[in-house]
Amino acid sequence: MYRKLAPYTDMRLDTSYNVNTPEGITLRLSPAGPVPRTLAWLIDLSIRSVLSVFLLMLLVFLGNLGIGLAMITIFLLEWFYPVWFELRHQGQTPGKKMLQLRVAQANGAPVSPAASMIRNLLRVADFLPLMYGAGLASLLLTRRFQRLGDLAAGTVVLYTPQASSRREDFQYTPLRPEHALTLPEQQALILFAQRQHTLTPERQQELATLTGPLVVDTPDPAARLRDIAGWLTGQKA
């Protein structure tokens, strides 16, 4: 056994996992669970149904020719609507886009045409015995939330990375801490300073007090931590 150096590799409470790229770095990916995927599917289903009904109403005026064309289009919508969007729109059907999900290969690369075909044709097997029973069971039993089609295609549904709500700038006067801090501790302090604008002042103080020795001799623990964080990041005051 060896210990990896990168952060995030220890035992984790959430479902994200790491992928090593050929460049020798670690990507962190977060697969999406049953609820957002079901919602995305429902959105896609309604888009598809509305489109089908609309087409049928439009083409029915062309008589049998129109109905024939409509049936071909509905067939294509039924089976290839997800394939089209997954391949042409960075792995996102409109429903997935709304829920900020995307389909990708398990290693984070874009979904390949063959994989997209496999996962969408095998949807039938996931649907069994009724209402995606097999798919849900498979989703809950695999670590990366893969339904049967995903397992065969080697794909995952990931959350698209979002710009975070944290702010890099915060008010401080650099202050050297009087205790030696380990790297994870330093990181925690910086993180605290950067996300403090999401906390009430009372909560900030409450959290800051938990650091004990760092803040015993100050009336404003939160400000003290901000100052130390500022010193750690090395920004100019």
Added chain:
Amino acid sequence: MKQSLFVAEHEALWQQLEAWLAHRQLSKRERSRQPAPALADFPAAYRRLCHHLALAQSRMYSPLLIERLNRLVVEGHQYLYSARMHFWHKVVAFYLRELPQLVRAEWRALVLAALLFFGSLAGMIIAIQLNPDLVYAVLPGEQVAGMEQMYDPENRSRIGREREADSDVLMFGFYIRNNTGIGFQVFAGGLLYGLGSLFFLLYNGLVIGAVAGHLTHIGYVETFWSFVAGHSAFELTAIVLSGAAGFKLAQALIMPGRKSRRQALLDNSRTAIRIIYGAATLFVMAAFVEAFWSSLASLPATVKYAVGIGLWVLVTAYFRLAGQEQA
């Protein structure tokens, strides 16, 4: 090195990459409207970015910075490793060589599917000649009556009269939707340890056999067989191919060999999906022939039989001989 110094040094490159990747993500139309941001060498810039992320991670810089770099790397990774497709070249090579080679290589799955399907089909035809009432065990009475009416030589209203061209399109749409859907079901059923494929192959074999057997028994030989002769080669082969693809999936689950089941499934599904491409093509061709050729009533039955046999020879020859020189 302190984080702020690190950021100051490389911020320009990151912003360049961010702008460049954002431009790549635009739709084609928007992309042509806006000029591309300058970036001399994307792979080199991406490698440097990866280096920066690795440094930021090992030096435990702010998670905010690491997150930003990580997001940028994920986007770059997406772009750098996306497949470049020489689409039409691949399509031609697939139909001329790969598909028949693949089908020959997977002959075991093919033989199994063919035995199940044609076995149940032929068995049912023979059984109905011996015991005609058997048809009602497979099909409901009103459906049998509908079939009889459709192929009644006396009542040529459906198949006998020249149909208008537009109702041919209607039937084309119907056949594509219906038959290809059946094929995809046969395939996906393979994921249930092959039981689904097994069931659908037998079921479709029995139903088709019952219809054919019954209509032959009551003497509607020419109307029925001359109608189905044309598209039978494409359609029945397509069903067998779907079954073979389904069994390929099942094989990974039942007999994964020395691989894990997951890995075997990944590998076999790559093969299976390509057989399905072939099956889907055949289904569309079958629907075309069925809607526009089989329904022509003005042609003598002999011509239709001859074309039907010709197409069977063609399909067999294609899967036996095409791509032979490369194999």
